[in-house]
Amino acid sequence: MLRFLVRRTLGAIVILLLISAFTFFLFYAVPRDPALLACGKNCDSESVALIRHNMGLDDPIPVQYWEYMSGIVTGRDFAAGSCPAPCLGYSFDDSAPVWDTLVDRFPTTLSLALGGGAVFLTVGLGAGLIAAWKRGTWVDKTFSSLSLVLSSMQIYFVGPLVLALLVYNNEILGQPSYVPFTENPVEWFSGLLIPWCVLSVIFTANYTRMARATMIEQLQEEHVRMARAKGMSGRTVFFRYAWRGSLIPIVTIFGVDMGSLFGGAIITEATFALPGLGTLAVDSVQELDLPMTMGVMLFAATMIVIFNIIVDATYALIDPRVRLS
Amino acid sequence: MTTSRPPTSPAETDPGDPFLSVRDLGVRFSTEDGVVRAVDGLSFELRRGQTLGIVGESGSGKSVTMLTVLGLHEPRTTEVTGQIRLDGQELVGAGERTLQRLRGNTMAMIFQDPLTSLSPYHTVGRQIAEPYIKHTGASRRQARARAIEMLDKVGIPRAGTRVDDYPHQFSGGMRQRAVIAMALVCNPDLLIADEPTTALDVTVQAQILDLLADLQQEFGSAIVLITHDLGVVADVADDLLVMYAGRAVERGPAAEVLRSPQHPYTWGLLESVPRLTGDVDQPLAPIPGAPPSLLDPPPGCPFHPRCAHRQRVPGDACATERPELPVGRGAACHLSLEQRRTHVIEHRQPGLG
Numbered sequence: 001m002l003r004f005l006v007r008r009t010l011g012a013i014v015i016l017l018l019i020s021a022f023t024f025f026l027f028y029a030v031p032r033d034p035a036l037l038a039c040g041k042n043c044d045s046e047s048v049a050l051i052r053h054n055m056g057l058d059d060p061i062p063v064q065y066w067e068y069m070s071g072i073v074t075g076r077d078f079a080a081g082s083c084p085a086p087c088l089g090y091s092f093d094d095s096a097p098v099w100d101t102l103v104d105r106f107p108t109t110l111s112l113a114l115g116g117g118a119v120f121l122t123v124g125l126g127a128g129l130i131a132a133w134k135r136g137t138w139v140d141k142t143f144s145s146l147s148l149v150l151s152s153m154q155i156y157f158v159g160p161l162v163l164a165l166l167v168y169n170n171e172i173l174g175q176p177s178y179v180p181f182t183e184n185p186v187e188w189f190s191g192l193l194i195p196w197c198v199l200s201v202i203f204t205a206n207y208t209r210m211a212r213a214t215m216i217e218q219l220q221e222e223h224v225r226m227a228r229a230k231g232m233s234g235r236t237v238f239f240r241y242a243w244r245g246s247l248i249p250i251v252t253i254f255g256v257d258m259g260s261l262f263g264g265a266i267i268t269e270a271t272f273a274l275p276g277l278g279t280l281a282v283d284s285v286q287e288l289d290l291p292m293t294m295g296v297m298l299f300a301a302t303m304i305v306i307f308n309i310i311v312d313a314t315y316a317l318i319d320p321r322v323r324l325s
Numbered sequence: 326m327t328t329s330r331p332p333t334s335p336a337e338t339d340p341g342d343p344f345l346s347v348r349d350l351g352v353r354f355s356t357e358d359g360v361v362r363a364v365d366g367l368s369f370e371l372r373r374g375q376t377l378g379i380v381g382e383s384g385s386g387k388s389v390t391m392l393t394v395l396g397l398h399e400p401r402t403t404e405v406t407g408q409i410r411l412d413g414q415e416l417v418g419a420g421e422r423t424l425q426r427l428r429g430n431t432m433a434m435i436f437q438d439p440l441t442s443l444s445p446y447h448t449v450g451r452q453i454a455e456p457y458i459k460h461t462g463a464s465r466r467q468a469r470a471r472a473i474e475m476l477d478k479v480g481i482p483r484a485g486t487r488v489d490d491y492p493h494q495f496s497g498g499m500r501q502r503a504v505i506a507m508a509l510v511c512n513p514d515l516l517i518a519d520e521p522t523t524a525l526d527v528t529v530q531a532q533i534l535d536l537l538a539d540l541q542q543e544f545g546s547a548i549v550l551i552t553h554d555l556g557v558v559a560d561v562a563d564d565l566l567v568m569y570a571g572r573a574v575e576r577g578p579a580a581e582v583l584r585s586p587q588h589p590y591t592w593g594l595l596e597s598v599p600r601l602t603g604d605v606d607q608p609l610a611p612i613p614g615a616p617p618s619l620l621d622p623p624p625g626c627p628f629h630p631r632c633a634h635r636q637r638v639p640g641d642a643c644a645t646e647r648p649e650l651p652v653g654r655g656a657a658c659h660l661s662l663e664q665r666r667t668h669v670i671e672h673r674q675p676g677l678g
Contacts, residue, residue: 136401222441228397229436230456230507231429234421244446320491321445 001316008312012305017069019301020294024065027290034092034288055092068294088298089291093284098295101280106299108178109276111188112268113261115196120203121254127204128211133238135216143208151205159198159271166194176272199268203257207250214249218242247318252311259307263300342413343370344547345394345515350407350417352386352393352571361619363389365571367407371564373514374541376548378562378579380555380594382616386571387551391517395434396424411515429456433508437520439501443492449476450488453507460511475506479536498529505536512544519551534561555598559583567591567656570617570627577654587665588656589634592672626659637664 035052036043052058056067067076068089075085083089088098131143166172176194179187218224219242227241264278273279277296284292315322352364364386371377379387392398394409396416409416411432416424428434436442443452453475454468463471469488476484479502492500501521508516518537522530538561541548550562558565558579565579567588575588586592593612614631617623629635629643638659642648650657658665 222436222438223444225397226434226436226442226504226507227444227455229395229428229434231425231427231459232455233425240447241444244444319446321493 001313004316005309005313008309012302012309015305016298016301020069020298021065023294023297024068024290025061027288027293028061030288032288034290037288038092068291088295091284091292092289093287093292098291101292102277102295102299105275105277105280107180108274109262109264109269109278111178111181111192112195112199112265112274112276113258115192116199116203116261116265116268117254117258119196120200120207123200124204124207125211125250127208129215129243131208131212132215132219132242135212140212144212147205147208149205150201151209153201153205155198155202155267155271158201159194159268162194162198163272176274178274178276195268195272195274198271199261199265207253210253211246211250214246215242218245221245244318248315251314251318255307255311255314256304259304260300262303262307264296344373344412345371345549346408346410347390347394348408348410350390350393350409351405352389352398353404353406355402355404356620359620362622363571363619364393365622367568367571367573369566369573369576371515371547371549373547374545375563376541376550376561378558378565379549379551379568380553380558380565381568382553384616384619385568386619387568388519389571390568391434391519391549391551394517395428395432396421397434426460429508429513430460430511431513432515432517433511433513434517435501435504435508435519435521437523439497439504439525442504443500443507445492448489448491449495449503450490453488453503453510456507457510471510472506475510476503478540479503479506479509480532481506498525498532501525501529501533502536505533505540509540509544512546514544514546515549516541516546517549517551520553521550522557523552523554530557537561555583555594567594570622571619572627572657573650574628574658575656576650581654585666585669586656587662587669588628588658589632589660590628591656592668593631596672626657634660634664634668 033048033052035048035055035057038051038055039048049058056064059067070076071083071085071087071089073085074087076083076087076089078090083097086099088102090097091101127143127147131140134140163176167175173194174190177187177191179191181188215238219238221242224237224241224245227237232240264276264281266278266282268274269276269278270282277299280292281296281300283289284296347370348368350364350367351362354361354363367386367390369377379390381387389398393403393405394411394416396419398405405417407417411427414427416427443449450469450472453472454465457463457468457471458465473484473488476488481487481499481502487495487499492503495503505521516537521537522533525533534557537548537550540546548561550557552558562579565575565577565582566573567575567582567590569590575582575586575591582591583595586595590612593610596610597612599609612631613633617627617630623630623644625642625644625646626632626635626648632643635643642659646659648657648659656665660668
């Protein structure tokens, strides 16, 4: 297990290096000059050059990349002061340290991901299991067609609809907002309730379909029939045998989904104006804020990679065949 | 003596009720393409301590019949008619709870593929112990001891430690032994073995068959052995039922059926098996064609489109009239007994029976 984790961590570092290099060089492919943008109106070539120098943009791109990457490990010294490791630089836009901004934005995204994940995992799997248990009946058909309809309900359609119905027209719930859990758990919950549910619509529909499909597939397995032939009750067969085999595909998808949600739910955050990593990513890209873009990108990629490792480690818990090899 | 009714059938000479009695069993599946008559008017009986071999091509209804006995068919799409009596108890239409009490306890089944019959997620010991706990109310510790005992009995070395292994740590032969241990853990009175040896190599096959015979002697269980290996049947079966297109086409004591088969389909089966004592230059004679679709079985004798002997039956009886299977020893065929006897003498095949 330790060897596995070490190997996977090394692999993850390689992947992150590739992603960072790709993002960095891609940024310079954009035909706009961040220095010119920062300079504003009334700008002469001298001040642009100065700004460019201060931003470090006058060095060759590979040198910039090297300084950026080594700063993550060792920290960097800027004219304005030193930036301790992990140094992701300062925002071109408002000069705030990128790392601090990420730390500041992450709780919103984390809350959104955890709450949304809890909703779509329980509702989606629950509905999928019920549909599989009652397969072929009207319950199954209702759930299946409902999930088909819901899986095409985009957030930017459902979000405003829910806001119009529950917030603007009827004032059942307040405007979605982020209040830190440590500050006020009740407001944290009520402020995020709508985003959680709206974020979960498509996920729920997909998890319902996936859980139903894998359970039905598992129920046709020979060893599941053998369990019935042994006289095991329907519930035992369903949960102890079929469900166990369905866990691997479900855990895989769930890990990938959570990994990407931890890096920011861009559409949901934008729809409800929540200050998370997703909105940060969009803003920094629009502002040509290279350090911030790199920071969000690397953070999101790290989350996905970490969750992939967690998923692989979970396989060993679920499937004894993975443990030995 | 008429061909259709021998003077004494086993049912009349042997006192006492058979342990398993299937009468006029019909199994129909509704599919998108129509109704499949997987089993159509099947009857047979089996006594304690006896082994019934069921042979036939894939799709002849062997496995479906046995799944129906266990009640493992999908109830929503399957229609079962007729009678299945196990020790006097009617199983057709019996409730799921009743069937659950019988399955794994009074009647147990060994499926054909040992590699997929065991759940990869639970230890072998747990899977063997599970039905024992359910049916006898034993504690976990007792059930574990019982699982070790069973593994030992089916010939797994160091059963005390292997009991905690997962199926993937077992070889194919060991897995099939574990499946047999699982089926036998509650000393079932009826054991249904669906091709228990096809997935195994020949040396292991013989060991498994010996094992089944030993266990039968010990517990006096009735065994149904589904197979398409006629050599296996010759070794272990007391009675033999030949199935074709969901019907029994021939039945009788196994040795007799193999020595003097009376149905052209049985002839075909026997002639398509190579023989050690046979002439190496003589080619095998496979049955031409494929089994009929059970969505739309041929009228009359279901075998007639593939039968090489239908011209010898006067008129078009083969294509229009369904031949009856006589009670006891006999075959469902329009050929006269004399014609069949001549064929058997002409094509006498030494080696089997």
